[in-house]
Amino acid sequence: MDKMKAVLFPGQGVEWRRSMQSYLSNKTVENTLIEAEEVGGFPLRSYILDAKPDYELPKLGTMIVQPAILACSVGLFRAFLQRNGSSCLFAGHSLGEYSALVASRVLSFPTALKLVTTRAKAMDEACQITKEKTSMLALTLFNRPAYPTKFQDDVIKAKEPFSFIDIANINSSRQIVLSGKFEELVTLANSIQSNTANLGRVRVNWLDVAGAFHSRYMFPALQQLKDALSKTEFHTRDVTIQSSNGKSQLPIVSNVTADLYPTDASKIREILLLQCVKPVLFWQSMSRLKNEYGITHCYPCGPGSTMQSLAKQNELHSEDL
Incomplete structure (x- = not known):
């Protein structure tokens, strides 16, 4: 039996427009981006195609960037890693945790897109009122x-x-x-x-x-996100694993707790809400994967190269998609 590996998904700060150009010819990636365009109503593929290599790119707002990176990450996972997903643990950096929830089948992709769009809007508005x-x-x-x-x-x-x-x-x-x-x-x-x-x-x-994400300045974003989370359905029945302490948990490491997600939907909602105002404990999360689950190799899955860099800093060996 192959040794378990981790799939790592990036957050908002990655370069996604240029780095996704070479993947647009992949039908699975393209179909995922089309699905995101239909749900979100923004021209995701055009943003990627229009990203010229030698020109400064026009800045896009949080409400576009967050769902776009989610869509790119999910598209790459579907194209290259989905067949191996049952033998993996998942982790995401901030926004990337929503990609992990989709990859593990806890959230549907359309639901995650809508939730992330609400999250981005709430965070952006919190920045504006500061x-x-x-x-x-x-x-x-x-x-x-x-x-x-x-x-x-x-x-x-x-x-x-x-x-x-x-x-x-x-x-x-x-x-x-x-x-x-x-x-x-x-x-x-x-x-x-x-x-x-x-x-x-x-x-x-x-x-x-x-603005100041993952800080006290995001408290104004919480009510809007809380309302959206209260209407969100999480599918946990068929995706649980036995954790190192013998509990049934989800195969996703939380940024907030640096532990595997619980299966209780109310606790999942609480963790995703706290994620906006609490620090991302990525180092502690990677230590958990290594020390408790024996993980030494990972698949950075998403646009840009940030996750490869963080994997290296945390002494994990990255494998190509």
């Missing part, structure tokens, strides 16, 4: 820290003087994303190297997002 400018900042340590939580501990200490910065993602032992008030993030970015001098060089990258 009075101060907000953003997200990725901090990446070039060297591996002396012990796993060292970089995380130093970043937490560095942000202590700031009242409006939250940890948004813990991607690996050497990459953390912060979310919050822009002015405070700028000050922290200018001082982070001195706060982590004993660890080596830190790269600072601003994320191209509408």
Whole structure:
């Protein structure tokens, strides 16, 4: 019997228009994108075809980008991995968790598209009503820290003087994303190297997002998403597995808990709601896959190369689709 592997789905920050061009000739991918266009009412294939290699692409809003990345990820899964899905565990980075729910058959694709569109709208509106400018900042340590939580501990200490910065993602032992008030993030970015001098060089990258996702600034988005989740049907009966602790759980690792999803629909709704305001515990999730389920190999499934990079940072071997 083949060793179990993980399928990893990307979140919002990936480059999807150019990276999907070579897959449009695949009939399964194309049909998935057509299905997304019919549900969402936006010209997804045109956005991909019109993405010229040497020109700056016009910026698309959160309400287009989130369902588009979901559709691209599901299309690639259907085309290349669906036949192996029963022997895999799934994980997604933020938005990618919805792709994981579709791949595991817990959510239907049309339902996920509608839910993600609502999620994107709610998050975008939360950004618009925020009075101060907000953003997200990725901090990446070039060297591996002396012990796993060292970089995380130093970043937490560095942000202590700031009242409006939250940890948004813990991607690996050497990459953390912060979310919050822009002015405070700028000050922290200018001082982070001195706060982590004993660890080596830190790269600072601003994320191209509408605002402070996975932070307190997303609380205004919760009611709209809660209403949509309350009407959502989750299919859990035939997709459960026995977890390492002997419980029946879903084969998807949650960003919020870094544990497999429970089978209870009300708890699934609660986790997906909390995901907007809680940090993405991706490093802890990958540690769970490795340490409890013996996973060493993964399939990054989606546009762009972000998941390949995060898999490498978390010492997982990536396999091509």
